[in-house]
Amino acid sequence: MAQSLTHDETALPADWRDLFALTKPRVMSLVVFTALCGLLAAPGSVHPVLAFSSILAIALGAGASGALNQWYEAGIDAKMKRTAGRPLPAGRLDPQTALQFGVGLAAFSLFLMLFASNWQATLMLLASILFYVFVYTMWLKPRTPQNIVIGGAAGAFPPLIGWVAATGSIAPLPVLLFLLIFLWTPPHFWALALFVRSDYAAAGIPMMPVVAGEKSTRRQILFYAVIMAIGAVAPWPLGYTGALYGWTAVVLSAIFVLLSIQVGTRTTGEGDLMQPEKRLFAFSIAYLFILFGAVVVDHWWPL
Amino acid sequence: MTEDPTQEPFDEAEYRRRQRSRANLMAWMLGGLAILFFLITIAKMQIFA
Numbered sequence: 001m002a003q004s005l006t007h008d009e010t011a012l013p014a015d016w017r018d019l020f021a022l023t024k025p026r027v028m029s030l031v032v033f034t035a036l037c038g039l040l041a042a043p044g045s046v047h048p049v050l051a052f053s054s055i056l057a058i059a060l061g062a063g064a065s066g067a068l069n070q071w072y073e074a075g076i077d078a079k080m081k082r083t084a085g086r087p088l089p090a091g092r093l094d095p096q097t098a099l100q101f102g103v104g105l106a107a108f109s110l111f112l113m114l115f116a117s118n119w120q121a122t123l124m125l126l127a128s129i130l131f132y133v134f135v136y137t138m139w140l141k142p143r144t145p146q147n148i149v150i151g152g153a154a155g156a157f158p159p160l161i162g163w164v165a166a167t168g169s170i171a172p173l174p175v176l177l178f179l180l181i182f183l184w185t186p187p188h189f190w191a192l193a194l195f196v197r198s199d200y201a202a203a204g205i206p207m208m209p210v211v212a213g214e215k216s217t218r219r220q221i222l223f224y225a226v227i228m229a230i231g232a233v234a235p236w237p238l239g240y241t242g243a244l245y246g247w248t249a250v251v252l253s254a255i256f257v258l259l260s261i262q263v264g265t266r267t268t269g270e271g272d273l274m275q276p277e278k279r280l281f282a283f284s285i286a287y288l289f290i291l292f293g294a295v296v297v298d299h300w301w302p303l
Numbered sequence: 304m305t306e307d308p309t310q311e312p313f314d315e316a317e318y319r320r321r322q323r324s325r326a327n328l329m330a331w332m333l334g335g336l337a338i339l340f341f342l343i344t345i346a347k348m349q350i351f352a
Contacts, residue, residue, distance in 0.1 A: 012314075013321045016328050049346040053339060116343050 014097050018087035022070050022098055023063030023105075030288065031062040031158045034181065037292040038162030038174055041299045046166045053116030054165035058158055060109035061125045065132040065154070067102035071095055072137050079203040082196055113165070121165040128157035142204075145211040148193075152185030153178075159292070173240040176231070177295065183228035184288060187221045187260060191281040194218075194263070195274040214268065221280075222257075222264030229253035232291060245291075245298035252287050259283055 035058040039051055046054075070077065070088055078089035087093040106129050114122040136151035156178045163174035193200060193207040194217060200207040208217045232253045236246030259280040266276065 012318055013325055015321055016325055047346040047350060049339075049342045050350075053343055056339075115340070 014087075014093050018093045019067075019097075019101055021087050022067040022093070022101060024066030024070070025063075027066060027155075028059055028062050030285070031155070032059045033289060034177070034292050035059075035158035035162035037296050038159030038177060039166045040162075040296045041159075041173065041177075042163045042166035042171075044167065050116050051166070053112060054121065054162070057109045057113035057116060058125060058161055058165075060105055060112065061129050062158070064102050064106035064109055065129050067098060067105060068129075068133045069137045071098040071102055072133070073141075074098075076142075076203045076205065080196075080199040082199050117165040118168045120168055121161050124157060124161045124164055128154055128161065131157075143206065145206045145208045147206070148189045148208070149186050152182045152189075155185060156181035172238070173235060173295075176235045176238075176240065177292070179231050180228065180291070181288065183224060183231050184284065186224040187228065187256075188281065188284040190217050190221050190224075191263060191277045191284065194277045195281075218264045218266070222260045225257050225260035225264075229257050235295075241295060242298045242302040244301075244303045245294045248294040249291060252290060256280075256283065256287055 032055060036055050039046065039054065070086060073083075074086075074088035074095060077083035077086050083089065088095060088098055109129075110122055110126055113125050132151075132154035136147065136154050140147040140151050159177040159181070160170065160174045163177075164170060190208050193209050194214065197207070197209045197214075201210045208220065212220075232249045233246065235241040236243070236249065259276065262276045263280050268274065
């Protein structure tokens with residue numbers, strides 16, 4: 001009888017909430033937003049249904065990348081406090097289901113993009129999924145402290161894909177937006193890595209604070225923040241955006257650099273609460289949201 | 304036969320609940336996708352008309 005069955009004989013089907021958690025919904029929200037901004041900032045108009053479908057395809061592609069990342073890193077996630085509660089390390093989901101879900105979602109996202117948009121955007125979506133899973137997750141992350149720097153390219157694709165989905169071609173502005181996320185990624189993740197350093201060390205991931213030390217990481221956060229600020233303002237003097245975006249970028253980037261100076265020039269002792277690092281991490285998320293929002297507002301309602 | 308004490312007893316109610324919630328979700332998603340694919344087709348027909 002069913003009552004006498006055990007998990008070995010009949011495993012419980014995965015709960016849909018665990019499958020949803022596998023897609024890293026919080027990361028997906030930033031992906032969707034930047035992709036939408038790329039699409040809305042593109043010249044011309046896109047049919048709303050096709051725009052929605054393209055963004056959905058990008059979201060599903062990002063979800064697939066997240067699922068495949070969690071499938072591959074289940075062992076590492078189990079060693080870190082921050083990630084031990086995820087469905088795979090917590091044992092709520094079996095790896096086979098996660099792998100099938102990830103591959104299936106990736107295939108479907110590409111099909112949807114091809115159907116709703118164009119082959120150029122589909123190829124870019126494929127490239128971003130493959131880059132995130134094979135280059136970042138499997139190759140770079142466990143091997144080099146530069147993992148975030150190069151791997152940042154995977155997260156920088158969405159505005160480019162959004163733009164290409166709308167126009168079928170690449171232009172300087174989405175490339176600059178790609179560059180902005182690419183340069184934003186190191187200070188954002190290293191700020192996080194500074195206050196969860198022991199977690200990464202326990203899992204054996206060569207994050208910058210673990211390998212190069214705290215002092216070097218702080219210097220590099222400041223270095224990248226300055227380059228990122230220049231990259232963020234660049235579209236304005238180059239004539240790709242107007243004053244509304246320009247001034248937003250100037251003010252927000254100045255705050256970003258100031259917060260990075262705070263992080264970059266201080267030393268910490270035992271029991272430090274890492275408030276400046278947490279502040280920089282939280283601000284960096286808002287920074288990207290507001291800046292991308294400004295690109296769209298500037299395009300539709302210029303000053 | 305003695306049961307392995309480390310194995311959790313099978314919860315049929317939980318099994319059915321999860322099965323039902325996944326089936327419902329799948330039905331909604333398939334329905335949604337059918338509508339979406341229909342709308343995409345109509346949109347493309349309008350664009351290329």
